[in-house]
Amino acid sequence: MNAHSDLVTSLEWPANLNEIPKAVFDDPDLYKMELEKIFYGPEWQVVAHRGEVPEKGDFKRFYIGEMPVLVIHGEDGQVRVFHNACSHRGALVETKNRGSQLEFECPYHRWLFSSTGEMIGCPNSNQFSPGFKKENFGLREIRTDEYCGLVFATLSDDTPDLKEWMGERMLDPLARILGGDGRLRLLGYQKVNYACNWKAYVDNDGYHAPLLHPAFKLLNWQGGRGSQTPTENGHIVFEADLTMPDRVDLLDDPSLIDFKGTDTSNGSLVISTFPITVLTKHLDMLNVRFAFPRDNDHTEVHYAYFRHEDDDEEMARHRLRQASNLLGPSGMISLEDAAIFTRIHHGNISPGNAIFQKGVSDPRQLNFTPAQNDETGNLPRWEYYRKLMGFRRAQS
Amino acid sequence: MSDQVRSDTRLSSVSRDVRDQIADLQADYIAALDSQDMKGWLASFDENNSSYFCRSKENEDEGLEVGYMFDDCHERICDRVKFVDEIWAGTFEEYQTRHFLQPTRCKSLGEDLYSAQTNFTVMYTDDAGITKVLASGCYDDEIVVNGVARLRSRKAVLDTNVVPRYMVYPI
Numbered sequence: 224m225n226a227h228s229d230l231v232t233s234l235e236w237p238a239n240l241n242e243i244p245k246a247v248f249d250d251p252d253l254y255k256m257e258l259e260k261i262f263y264g265p266e267w268q269v270v271a272h273r274g275e276v277p278e279k280g281d282f283k284r285f286y287i288g289e290m291p292v293l294v295i296h297g298e299d300g301q302v303r304v305f306h307n308a309c310s311h312r313g314a315l316v317e318t319k320n321r322g323s324q325l326e327f328e329c330p331y332h333r334w335l336f337s338s339t340g341e342m343i344g345c346p347n348s349n350q351f352s353p354g355f356k357k358e359n360f361g362l363r364e365i366r367t368d369e370y371c372g373l374v375f376a377t378l379s380d381d382t383p384d385l386k387e388w389m390g391e392r393m394l395d396p397l398a399r400i401l402g403g404d405g406r407l408r409l410l411g412y413q414k415v416n417y418a419c420n421w422k423a424y425v426d427n428d429g430y431h432a433p434l435l436h437p438a439f440k441l442l443n444w445q446g447g448r449g450s451q452t453p454t455e456n457g458h459i460v461f462e463a464d465l466t467m468p469d470r471v472d473l474l475d476d477p478s479l480i481d482f483k484g485t486d487t488s489n490g491s492l493v494i495s496t497f498p499i500t501v502l503t504k505h506l507d508m509l510n511v512r513f514a515f516p517r518d519n520d521h522t523e524v525h526y527a528y529f530r531h532e533d534d535d536e537e538m539a540r541h542r543l544r545q546a547s548n549l550l551g552p553s554g555m556i557s558l559e560d561a562a563i564f565t566r567i568h569h570g571n572i573s574p575g576n577a578i579f580q581k582g583v584s585d586p587r588q589l590n591f592t593p594a595q596n597d598e599t600g601n602l603p604r605w606e607y608y609r610k611l612m613g614f615r616r617a618q619s
Numbered sequence: 620m621s622d623q624v625r626s627d628t629r630l631s632s633v634s635r636d637v638r639d640q641i642a643d644l645q646a647d648y649i650a651a652l653d654s655q656d657m658k659g660w661l662a663s664f665d666e667n668n669s670s671y672f673c674r675s676k677e678n679e680d681e682g683l684e685v686g687y688m689f690d691d692c693h694e695r696i697c698d699r700v701k702f703v704d705e706i707w708a709g710t711f712e713e714y715q716t717r718h719f720l721q722p723t724r725c726k727s728l729g730e731d732l733y734s735a736q737t738n739f740t741v742m743y744t745d746d747a748g749i750t751k752v753l754a755s756g757c758y759d760d761e762i763v764v765n766g767v768a769r770l771r772s773r774k775a776v777l778d779t780n781v782v783p784r785y786m787v788y789p790i
């Protein structure tokens with residue numbers, strides 16, 4: 224694994240921190256490097272929530288970058304992440320997206336694994352190569368950690384401790400998106416494959432919200448106090464209060480946008496963790512957008528929605544209605560975001576730089592306290608990306 | 620499927636007149652969607668009581684109710700028309716759909732109510748003129764037939780568990 228893109232040596236990154244070379248969206252070699260350095264490198268990747276695999280034996284198939292992984296709630300209660308590759312010749316161990324079973328059998332030569340990843344049996348092993356030991360042929364486990372039930376995995380030993388990697392600032396909002404204590408149950412998925420590079424998918428900014436999304440205006444939904452907090456290592460936390468209108472004339476069924484919860488402010492929370500995961504809480508909807516790149520030009524997103532274990536029927540139903548109608552790929556206040564991803568992707572096949580403007584007071588400085596509707600919040604992530612990939616920055 | 624069950628749910632188990640009315644409803648429904656006529660789409664539903672759901676088969680099979688669209692009352696269906704015609708107007712990339720339907724099952728539920736299953740394939744063509752499959756799946760319907768057929772409930776279940784783009788229009 225030593226991918227290299229000539230772009231990294233030939234391209235000089237602009238001296239101004241608000242200028243992003245569009246060439247980085249359209250280079251398959253660079254994409255291979257990104258897989259190695261970012262997706263398979265020292266970052267935590269969000270792969271599952273316990274609410275998707277609540278019982279022993281429950282499993283979920285997912286991807287880290289392009290690598291297939293298998294998340295299993297083991298019979299010992301621990302949730303582990305494995306490469307979804309048989310320890311014999313590497314066939315996918317499991318092809319179902321989700322399910323529940325205490326043993327995993329690879330059909331090719333019938334090697335059998337337990338829910339904790341140990342090898343249970345392999346036919347004809349008396350004729351195997353000298354020194355073969357079953358103990359050495361369990362499923363290959365990937366380093367994991369959990370926060371409020373959210374399961375992170377990393378392929379690198381150098382990745383810092385999870386809480387250190389997230390940073391103090393993220394812990395409280397992340398817990399709130401995850402229902403406060405992480406005791407969530409899955410309501411279901413919306414899955415979509417966007418025709419855009421993964422960096423276009425995650426580059427949504429604070430500037431666009433009141434402009435792109437007519438729902439905010441039509442509903443007389445005033446953005447109240449809000450903040451954006453980017454971190455040095457590419458995460459961003461957005462928090463905003465929403466002042467709810469007294470009357471909603473636009474909708475025949477305004478109950479869709481009721482806010483019933485009392486656990487947090489009457490508002491909206493969005494967390495973007497580097498490199499590719501977005502989590503949102505809007506009104507009563509709890510949503511984790513599990514994502515991975517399919518290739519340089521496609522990003523697959525699994526919008527997973529949750530309810531809290533303590534919800535009564537009415538609340539669970541309300542969350543279900545908001546989940547399905549508000550913030551997904553066909554959501555009332557998010558469809559327009561999806562419409563931008565491919566426009567950005569295709570439009571960026573053009574020379575020059577994308578230049579961020581809103582909130583830029585000094586192009587040579589990063590701003591870690593941008594205003595709610597600035598687009599400067601994305602720039603620390605771009606700077607982190609530039610350094611990781613080894614692009615040289617021009618001096619002037 | 621046993622012979623008994625099959626003959627009970629065959630299209631020929633209901634009268635030709637009922638079948639004709641249902642066929643008209645299905646044709647009107649797809650003609651409306653394929654001409655981006657959301658009010659025409661709305662007119663396919665029983666205005667006293669109706670629902671529309673669009674979700675993946677993966678969710679459906681697991682009893683997970685989340686959908687791409689979840690309109691559990693007639694007011695929600697009316698609001699979906701507003702989503703497309705008012706709220707999202709001018710923000711999305713237009714695309715042309717073509718729905719192709721094949722009825723497979725139909726059965727009387729008593730009175731003037733019928734259940735029907737209809738396979739669909741929906742192609743879409745983007746602004747660049749490229750045509751691809753948007754979704755393939757099955758409608759699971761309850762239909763009121765009394766001189767004219769209207770949808771009491773429609774569940775569009777998508778075999779396409781990962782759709783290739785955001786969806787503006789219902790299926």
Ligand code: FES
Nearest residue numbers: 309311312329332
């Ligand atoms: S590849 Fe799995 S048993 Fe041989």
Ligand SMILES: [Fe+2]
Nearest residue numbers: 427432557560
């Ligand atoms: Fe947005």
